[in-house]
Amino acid sequence: MLNALKLICLFILATVFHWAFASLFVRWGFSVNIILVFVTAFCALLKEPLAYSMAFLCGLFLDFFSTKLFGNNAFTFTVCACLVCNIVDRFDFDELFPQMVAVFGLSWLAGLLNTVLVAVFADSSAWPGFWSILGGAILNALFAPLVFWMIRKVAGNSSLRRQG
Amino acid sequence: MQGIAHKKKLYTPIDSWKRRWLLPGSFLLLSFLLMILPLEGFISSLKAVLSYIFIPQVRVSHSVVQYGQGVSNTVQELLRAHYENQQLKQEIETAQLLSAQATEVFAENQRLTQLLKLPFSHPWRGVWAKVAYREPTRWNTVILDKGTADGIKERSAVIAVENGQEGLAGVVVEATESTSKVLLVRDEEFSAAVRLENGDEGLLVGNGPRPVQIKYIPLLAQVNKGDKVYTSLSSSVFPAGILVGEVNETYEGENFQTALTVNITPQVRASAVKEVFVILEDGIKR
Numbered sequence: 001m002l003n004a005l006k007l008i009c010l011f012i013l014a015t016v017f018h019w020a021f022a023s024l025f026v027r028w029g030f031s032v033n034i035i036l037v038f039v040t041a042f043c044a045l046l047k048e049p050l051a052y053s054m055a056f057l058c059g060l061f062l063d064f065f066s067t068k069l070f071g072n073n074a075f076t077f078t079v080c081a082c083l084v085c086n087i088v089d090r091f092d093f094d095e096l097f098p099q100m101v102a103v104f105g106l107s108w109l110a111g112l113l114n115t116v117l118v119a120v121f122a123d124s125s126a127w128p129g130f131w132s133i134l135g136g137a138i139l140n141a142l143f144a145p146l147v148f149w150m151i152r153k154v155a156g157n158s159s160l161r162r163q164g
Numbered sequence: 165m166q167g168i169a170h171k172k173k174l175y176t177p178i179d180s181w182k183r184r185w186l187l188p189g190s191f192l193l194l195s196f197l198l199m200i201l202p203l204e205g206f207i208s209s210l211k212a213v214l215s216y217i218f219i220p221q222v223r224v225s226h227s228v229v230q231y232g233q234g235v236s237n238t239v240q241e242l243l244r245a246h247y248e249n250q251q252l253k254q255e256i257e258t259a260q261l262l263s264a265q266a267t268e269v270f271a272e273n274q275r276l277t278q279l280l281k282l283p284f285s286h287p288w289r290g291v292w293a294k295v296a297y298r299e300p301t302r303w304n305t306v307i308l309d310k311g312t313a314d315g316i317k318e319r320s321a322v323i324a325v326e327n328g329q330e331g332l333a334g335v336v337v338e339a340t341e342s343t344s345k346v347l348l349v350r351d352e353e354f355s356a357a358v359r360l361e362n363g364d365e366g367l368l369v370g371n372g373p374r375p376v377q378i379k380y381i382p383l384l385a386q387v388n389k390g391d392k393v394y395t396s397l398s399s400s401v402f403p404a405g406i407l408v409g410e411v412n413e414t415y416e417g418e419n420f421q422t423a424l425t426v427n428i429t430p431q432v433r434a435s436a437v438k439e440v441f442v443i444l445e446d447g448i449k450r
Binding site: 016018020070 | 197200210228
């Protein structure tokens with residue numbers, strides 16, 4: 001029960017932060033994707049089934065507001081979750097640098113994949129622009145340590161955490 | 165033990181692969197299906213269901229963002245108010261300084277206006293000068309803004325006006341081209357031959373912080389409180405007839421009771437010496 005509450009709390013934190021930062025940085029034209037940072041941290045710190053589920057749910061949350069296509073963010077986040085879950089053993093995500101590099105790379109991947117999916121399935125353009133993606137990726141990377149720290153604090157040493 | 169061994173046997177590499185990829189594969193398949201389905205019908209129903217889950221969070225997020233923006237605005241307003249406060253403080257300081265200057269100028273203007281209205285009837289010729297500053301180390305001397313270039317010399321008599329009445333202020337003791345130093349009546353080194361209203365003469369001496377005195381007045385002289393004191397004709401420095409002050413107190417001096425000592429109140433207080441009239445040497449005899 002406590003674990004379920006923690007997961008709900010983490011999901012709410014992710015959505016609130018995403019909404020807040022997206023609203024804040026959109027005026028400068030940066031496509032900040034804080035919820036992707038949360039997804040990366042979920043995959044690096046939580047058990048795999050929980051990480052996949054949270055990633056899918058976070059993607060659905062973003063799709064909920066999309067008018068062009070439904071499911072593209074869920075697909076993108078699931079792909080990102082697969083990547084992180086498969087490289088997590090080879091990187092030390094307790095260090096800041098791997099956290100930031102992973103988030104920076106995934107921001108680019110998510111941006112590109114999303115654009116391709118929208119172009120293919122909705123016959124539309126979702127490319128926010130190179131500088132917007134770059135600025136967003138840098139900001140995502142800068143926020144990564146904070147997000148990882150928050151998830152560690154909320155999850156604690158519970159059974160939610162990935163072993164080993 | 166057998167049960168455990170039996171269970172272990174169940175996890176073949178294929179089973180492990182299935183366990184690992186079943187969940188993400190399902191999610192990928194589901195999201196792919198959601199993408200290819202049209203936005204109407206099922207998808208809109210799904211969105212409606214999701215709205216029950218997500219709308220409260222969106223509201224919370226929106227409230228948080230609005231609260232944050234409110235905090236940001238408040239902080240900006242506080243910073244602006246702080247900046248304005250600093251500016252206003254500076255303006256107040258400047259205004260206070262200007263006000264003090266204006267008060268001083270106003271007072272000077274009043275004094276000069278009063279001087280202009282005075283019907284001076286003295287026969288001396290001289291120059292008007294302003295007190296530039298006081299000697300900090302010797303409070304009973306003042307520096308004037310005029311000097312030898314204007315005809316002022318050492319031992320020139322200096323008079324000033326207080327309460328519409330002119331009176332002796334002091335004597336020039338040093339003069340440069342553009343400034344001159346005046347020893348005021350109250351200074352301990354100041355002395356002048358003076359005459360009382362009744363004709364008796366004495367020596368006026370400054371006494372620092374204590375009352376100005378007239379010494380060596382004949383013991384039997386009739387001196388009353390309020391009698392006027394003028395400079396004497398026998399003075400080698402001051403022209404005769406300048407009002408010095410009035411008698412305040414009379415008592416027998418310490419000179420074996422052979423003479424009276426009189427305390428006087430100077431006509432011009434040291435603090436009232438602002439604009440002065442310096443009598444030029446060649447103007448005395450006119």
